[in-house]
Amino acid sequence: MSTRFLAAISLLLVLCACSHKDSANSQVGMAIDSTNGGTISGTVILEGPCPAPQTFLCGDNVGCDRASVTAQHWIVNNGKVANAFIYIKDGLDNKKYTIPTSPALLDQRHCVYKPHVMGLILGQPLEVLNSDSTLHNVHLTSASVGESFNRIFPQGMAPMSSHFETPGIKTIKCDVHGWMNCYIGVVPHPFFAVSDSTGHFEIKGVPPGDYTLELWHESTTGSDNAVVETKKISVKAKETQRADFSITAR
Amino acid sequence: MNASFIMPNNSATVGMASSNDLRYNPWLHRFALLTAACCFLLLFIGGLVTSHQAGLSVPDWPTSYGWNMFTFPMKDWIGNIFYEHTHRLFASFVGLLILVQAFLLQRYETRSWVKRLGWLALGGVILQGILGGMTVLLYLPPAVSSAHAGLGQAVFCLSLAIAMVTGKRWEETSTKIIEPSRFGVRMLSLITVIVIFTQLIVGAWMRHTFSGLAIPTFPLAPNGGLVPDFTSFGTVINFLHTRVGAFLVTLLTFTTARIVFRYHSKNRRLAVATLLAMFLLGVQITLGAITIWTQKAVTPTTLHVSCGAAILGTMTYIMILSWHVYAAHDAGKVTTTAAIAGAKA
Ligand SMILES: [Cu+2]
Numbered sequence: 001m002s003t004r005f006l007a008a009i010s011l012l013l014v015l016c017a018c019s020h021k022d023s024a025n026s027q028v029g030m031a032i033d034s035t036n037g038g039t040i041s042g043t044v045i046l047e048g049p050c051p052a053p054q055t056f057l058c059g060d061n062v063g064c065d066r067a068s069v070t071a072q073h074w075i076v077n078n079g080k081v082a083n084a085f086i087y088i089k090d091g092l093d094n095k096k097y098t099i100p101t102s103p104a105l106l107d108q109r110h111c112v113y114k115p116h117v118m119g120l121i122l123g124q125p126l127e128v129l130n131s132d133s134t135l136h137n138v139h140l141t142s143a144s145v146g147e148s149f150n151r152i153f154p155q156g157m158a159p160m161s162s163h164f165e166t167p168g169i170k171t172i173k174c175d176v177h178g179w180m181n182c183y184i185g186v187v188p189h190p191f192f193a194v195s196d197s198t199g200h201f202e203i204k205g206v207p208p209g210d211y212t213l214e215l216w217h218e219s220t221t222g223s224d225n226a227v228v229e230t231k232k233i234s235v236k237a238k239e240t241q242r243a244d245f246s247i248t249a250r
Numbered sequence: 251m252n253a254s255f256i257m258p259n260n261s262a263t264v265g266m267a268s269s270n271d272l273r274y275n276p277w278l279h280r281f282a283l284l285t286a287a288c289c290f291l292l293l294f295i296g297g298l299v300t301s302h303q304a305g306l307s308v309p310d311w312p313t314s315y316g317w318n319m320f321t322f323p324m325k326d327w328i329g330n331i332f333y334e335h336t337h338r339l340f341a342s343f344v345g346l347l348i349l350v351q352a353f354l355l356q357r358y359e360t361r362s363w364v365k366r367l368g369w370l371a372l373g374g375v376i377l378q379g380i381l382g383g384m385t386v387l388l389y390l391p392p393a394v395s396s397a398h399a400g401l402g403q404a405v406f407c408l409s410l411a412i413a414m415v416t417g418k419r420w421e422e423t424s425t426k427i428i429e430p431s432r433f434g435v436r437m438l439s440l441i442t443v444i445v446i447f448t449q450l451i452v453g454a455w456m457r458h459t460f461s462g463l464a465i466p467t468f469p470l471a472p473n474g475g476l477v478p479d480f481t482s483f484g485t486v487i488n489f490l491h492t493r494v495g496a497f498l499v500t501l502l503t504f505t506t507a508r509i510v511f512r513y514h515s516k517n518r519r520l521a522v523a524t525l526l527a528m529f530l531l532g533v534q535i536t537l538g539a540i541t542i543w544t545q546k547a548v549t550p551t552t553l554h555v556s557c558g559a560a561i562l563g564t565m566t567y568i569m570i571l572s573w574h575v576y577a578a579h580d581a582g583k584v585t586t587t588a589a590i591a592g593a594k595a
Contacts, residue, residue, distance in 0.1 A: 060329075135315060137307060137309045150306050152309050152315045154315055175303065175307035176328060177330075178329070178330060
């Protein structure tokens with residue numbers, strides 16, 4: 001291999017590294033217009049019977065400080081589904097929004113992730129904590145090559161900081177405690193919400209316009225293969241638009 | 251039977267027999283047996299890691315949560331770490347056994363090709379350790395994990411071969427060969443070993459792509475027929491392992507058995523190994539079915555992996571023995587009708 005070729009390769013690597021850094025630092029953009037913006041609000045409903053919740057025994061995992069864990073796959077109250085991630089999929093015309101500098105928090109407490117589902121703006125920092133007196137591993141899976149990681153998180157370690165450079169649903173799991181998993185919906189704008197325990201969600205400050213709204217739930221990927229339809233919605237200034245979703249479990 | 255007893259007039263053979271007596275080292279053989287047994291146990295523990303999906307529970311390698319692997323405190327061997335960490339520790343022990351075995355063979359073994367087998371096993375186990383580390387650091391890509399599973403089986407077979415050839419009875423090949431086709435049992439057992447090994451790789455690939463339940467029913471497909479609807483890659487690989495591969499291995503094992511019982515039934519070791527292979531095959535298909543019916547419960551799934559290794563090992567034994575019988579026969583060390591006739595003349 002010639003020296004010239006090596007030099008060219010190293011130059012290319014340096015250039016890549018620089019451009020990488022630039023994109024991570026660009027945090028300027030539009031702020032959410034909370035006075036003139038509209039609101040999208042709705043409820044997530046489960047069609048059909050609620051699947052039985054799965055329970056895991058913590059066994060010899062004394063550091064979890066609990067005997068068992070109920071899976072958070074389906075959290076359903078009176079037919080209303082919690083932990084659904086609702087976001088604007090289309091219609092925002094690639095406008096850039098201000099990325100908050102304060103990190104979103106993800107805690108590992110009693111061998112469960114808090115929260116189970118959360119949303120993040122692309123580039124927003126994420127801080128992972130370990131409140132347990134036991135160790136975990138933080139295993140992130142992303143569809144984007146190179147973004148996935150698997151890190152150790154012993155008890156007493158300082159919070160772990162991270163951020164995402166590609167949109168999508170990211171999975172975090174702990175392979176020590178097989179039941180521990182959570183999901184992070186990463187979108188390039190601030191118009192998203194996660195349904196609460198009553199199945200309710202609300203997205204505020206949406207600029208007036210026509211949008212496609214999409215719902216993601218743990219059951220829409222993987223073996224459940226549940227079906228949710230996307231919604232077309234028209235948002236008007238200072239008005240609230242209803243958008244109820246129903247998940248059909250199979 | 252002693253070779254010098256068969257061919258008393260052949261001074262070359264007598265010389266070989268005495269060197270064989272010198273060659274046999276009971277401790278070397280016992281050490282090789284221990285190594286092979288530990289390799290088998292390691293395959294079982296490795297199977298447990300995958301069954302529990304514990305492969306990434308220790309993210310770092312060769313360290314464990316920043317600790318030296320051998321000083322990682324036992325209080326932290328929690329949850330799935332227990333399986334992954336004991337796999338790493340026991341693998342290190344097996345690596346040490348194979349290393350010591352290579353040096354023992356170098357020092358006490360007289361046949362240079364057996365010495366080479368020892369070094370080959372050492373190279374295999376080192377590569378295996380690196381593959382294990384790589385698959386952890388790369389988050390278990392199916393190709394690397396399957397290669398790790400396959401190489402593990404290969405190193406086990408190599409250890410088994412070393413245990414065989416260092417045995418006292420290795421030179422006792424007294425079978426009278428009456429098989430008309432000179433390549434029958436040899437070629438059949440060789441093909442069977444290759445097909446079983448391929449079947450194990452396909453099984454590993456299926457397992458590491460989480461396709462083990464892509465066809466959730468057995469023996470019939472969910473559509474009620476023998477062939478499922480191929481809706482995904484998982485269904486294809488599942489079909490290849492649970493139907494095509496299982497059928498081919500069964501067919502080949504029984505064909506090999508037919509030749510062995512027809513022409514080599516007087517060779518007790520060959521006959522017993524063949525019976526064992528057939529028995530294990532029955533157990534294996536049952537375990538495979540239970541794995542599907544219990545939706546991959548840890549115990550039947552891991553036993554299925556181990557039983558697959560046992561079948562591969564048994565068929566490797568049959569293959570090596572049958573090739574050895576013919577090799578010895580060709581070297582003129584065993585009684586054949588022709589040899590007896592020649593001696594009488
Ligand atoms: Cu954990």
